[in-house]
Amino acid sequence: MESNGVGDVVLAARDGDDGAWRRLVERFSGLVWSVARGYRLGDADAGDVFQTTWLRLAENLNRLENPERVGAWLATTARREALRVVRTDARRVPFGDPAGMEHLLIDPDTPERIFLDLEQVSLDTDRDKAMWAAFEGLSGRCRELLRVLMATPPPSYVEVAGALNLPIGSIGPTRRRCLDRLRLMLSDRGITGGERYS
């Protein structure tokens, strides 16, 4: 869905077209979910963030200033809701970091636990599991960025910027740095398949 196309779909939804709304859900649900998971929310909390974000869009359809940027709007809304939920969850600890680098406790239902429990999931293996485990071992900011970048369909720079509150121009360099860090971890663990493309 090109950006012009997205704007038209939003306008159609604004006019009451349920099919247009469903196309928005299909196009951007991966992004909204990846934002919630990027902030390491467990199943229940991530579900709240996801549901609240979509309900908000339904009520704000008429107020969007830039319908073609609805993806970035959803990502920003999901980020703010995730931070809200993090701070109200009784399992979290108090924080005061002005840069927003909250120290998060790992919820027992995070994808890592889910991943390791799903022995029957047909992944290409041990290598995929090791790759995911290495990703889970990354520091907070890299983990947040890469988890959002992993959304399906692939998010745009504008959407990633909204999801993480980063300047657009810093996304590419930060992504490269984080992936290089991951490559190093993979090679330290003897895992192949992380080569940089030429």
Next chain:
Amino acid sequence: MTTEGSPIDERDEPGQLDELVDAAGDAMAGDPLGEQLRRIAATVDPVPDHLLQLARESFTWRSIDAELAELAFDSVVDSERAVQVRGGGEPRLLTFAAGELTVEVEIIRVGSGCELVGQLVPPRPAAITVRHRSGTAEVTADDLGRFLVGEVATGPMSLRLRSTGGAAVVTDWVSI
């Protein structure tokens, strides 16, 4: 590269590491390692089907003829010293604003749910529908604009208010 109208305009500061990009382009830029991770994520952590269904149904919650009261203040993110809110401790305060009307809501955790203590400013009576995960609840704000409702499920929450002679107002959905 301009990002006019984007919600992140104010934070788009140029820096040494910045580069010009196609803002609408794929932010992973086709990196093979990134593509592998994306494939794995889609397998181990896809969006749950029940949530997709809820997202589709969100469209039916849309209020066509109501004014939206935006979230203007949330004590868990807007107070000077951000603290964790535990069940039974300091209540959380939300403020929603639509023109002259302000809706203040105190949220008190009780057991696995919440009690809402509300105040309309300026004070006025109103019929209120509390929309939450487990359905809806009806409550009335008295002549002083006060209302109280218990057993509100945690998760997404929105109020719909109707006062005599005024347009309907709905508050922005918030996770409580």
